[in-house]
Amino acid sequence: MNQRSCVWDHFEQLGKKKNKCRHCSRTYDVCANNPTTNLLRHLKNHHPRELQAGRKKAVEDEKKLLDTSTTQPEASSPQPKRMKQTEIPYFSDGFKRQQNDKFNKLLLNFVAEGNLSASIVELQSFEELIRFNARDVEIPSRKQLLGTILDKQYYRGKERLSHLFAQKMIGITSDTYTKDEHSLMSITATTVRTDFCLTNEITALIPCADQKHTGANLAEMVTDRLSKLDIKNNQIVCLTRDGAANMKSMGGHLNIESIHCFCHCLHLVVTSAIKNTPSVQTVVNKALDVVSSFRRSNGKHKTLSNIGKERGSDSNKLKGHCKTRWNSILEAIRSVRQKEEDLYIFAKRTTSKTPQIDAITKLSQIDFKQLHHLELILEPFLDMTNAASSKHAHVGTIPYFCRKIHQFCESYKLPSDGDPESLRDFMNALTLECTTRFEQYEGVQTIEFATFLDPRFHKKKQVFAKDHWAAIEVRLQTYLITQLPGPTEILDCDEGFVDDTMNQSPTSTPLSPTEKTNCRLSYRNKNVPYKISYNALRNRPSSISQSWATSHMKTPFCGGGCVT
Secondary structure, X not given: OOOXXXXXXXXXXXXXXEEEEOOOOOEXXXXXXXXXXHHHHXXXXXXXXXXXXXXXXXXXXXXXXXXXXXXXXXXXXXXXXXXXXXXXXXXXXXXXXXXXXXXXXXHHHHHHHOOOOHHHHHOHHHHHHHHHHOOOOOOOOHHHXXXXXXXXXXXXXXXXXXXXXXXXXXXXXXXXXXXXXXXXXXXXXXXXXXXXXXXXXXXXXXXXXOOOOOHHHHHHHHHHHHHOOOOOHHXXXXXXXXXXXXXXXXXXXXXXXXXXXXXXXXXXXXXHHHHOOHHHHHHHHHHHHHHHHXXXXXXXXXXXXXXXXXHOOOOOOOOXXXXXXXXXXXXXXXXXXXXXXXXXXXXXXXXXXXXXXXXXXXOOHHHHHHHHHHHHHXXXXXXXXXXXXXXXXXXXXXXXXXXXXXXXXXXXXXXXXXXXXXXXXXXXXXXXXXXXXHHHHOOOHHHHXXXXXXOOOOOOOOOOOHHHHHHHHHHHHHHHHHHOXXXXXXXXXXXXXXXXXXXXXXXXXXXXXXXXXXXXXXXXXXXXXXXXXXXXXXXXXXXXXXHHHHHHOOOHXXXXXXXX
16 A cells, blocks of 8 residues: 655645645646655755654654554454554664764864864854755754763773773873963873884873972873873883973973973074074074064065066065974075065065065175075974974984984085175084083983884994994893893894894894894793794884784883974
8 A cells, every 4th residue: 555655744735736835835846757756855955854853743643553553452443544654763763873973073073173163053054054965963052062072072082092002101292382371281192003103192181270380280280181091100101391491390200201302402403503693693683574574564465476476486475483483484584585586676666665675675685695505504404303293203213313413514614605704603503502402312211222223223323333332232132131021032132124234233243144034032921932023023014913012012112202
């Protein structure tokens, strides 16, 4: 028996050729083949709520009829007429709930990532946008989004992080941000997965405006927040921090090794060298004055850009300066130097005296040459900053970066043009700053072990001298013997690395290439001896056994910190 479509609860027939909507009075011609297709499409597009309410009411009416027929059966009474296809509420409601949970999660991420107000969900235009693609989804209110949905997402994230860092050694990066009456402390945790890839996770963002930022207070906040993730202090290998005294003190209160962020250290090196060289400071300030004068006037900035377009030159804008990012100085210098001709044309066309003209006239030809030489000097520091701040950089790269920067400073040759004396003073200041500030990285166990275990740097003379490598190897062997469960054979830290003249253990006879290939680090785990090669670490990460990887992630040299 054919069932009556729910469409006819919302439409009335006007004769044999027309159907009229009961909600908006719109009429449709009768289609001979599919009389309800256009009508159903109209309801879905223009009256989704009424359609959903009608379907829900039909299901409830059908339940009532079924309950009545079950409690009062009559042999002679006919079966009730079914109004629509039977739904199974348990499965349909469960699927809708699952879809709504997924939508709520995506919506919360959207609001958080865009730093948007939660009241966006109450805008009519936002609802229309969502209804355009998902007409049946339930849009939460602002209170729901910031209440139950946010709480549920928080506990899910907490469980995920607790599982991720369970029984693993981690390195943490911490910093504080203060502006006006607001103050926040961030904690990022770094660990190594079983495939030996770094994993960085933001574990906390703590409001801390209501207490003093002493080392003891900061350490207490870190301990309290990490304990909620079931992370103990003895799991923390090292702390990456800035150079502030309270951050150093925090590492002492946590009783863990702390490392100064290398990128922040480079920032201090460059800015201090500029500050300690008055002639260079003067030229840099002239360039920054040009940038700031144009950035304060949109009209003048647009005029300068149009001049560049007329000449067919690069139309990039003048780059601003950020005091906490030394590389913004380099970007500002480069943008001014590239706009040299455009700036002179702008000065010729402008008859009135403006701040832009005053800033341009202060820069001479010698100053522009000086800016060019400063740009060449700072380029290697920019390369090191970018490399150190890359996603997979670790503390083991710091000695190599330090060595390369020292080599550049020592090999720099003064130019014949510009102001050679000023550049000599600047290079001397850079060398002094590098020597002074890089001393803090010497002899740090976490850094040296990480460098030793990186195949790119293992026993390379470009990083450490031969005697220094030998001392690191002895300390690493001693440490492994005390950490790994029951070593049963020789402990060769050279196995699996590229063979060269320095890759020979000072405490054993030189190994042949075949012996090096077959050599293994063997130890007992759960009374079952097995052997794993360092080759697996370097060439075949996926072949490393789960238990071996898990054991090594419990040692500091594999969990220890990141560069920034």
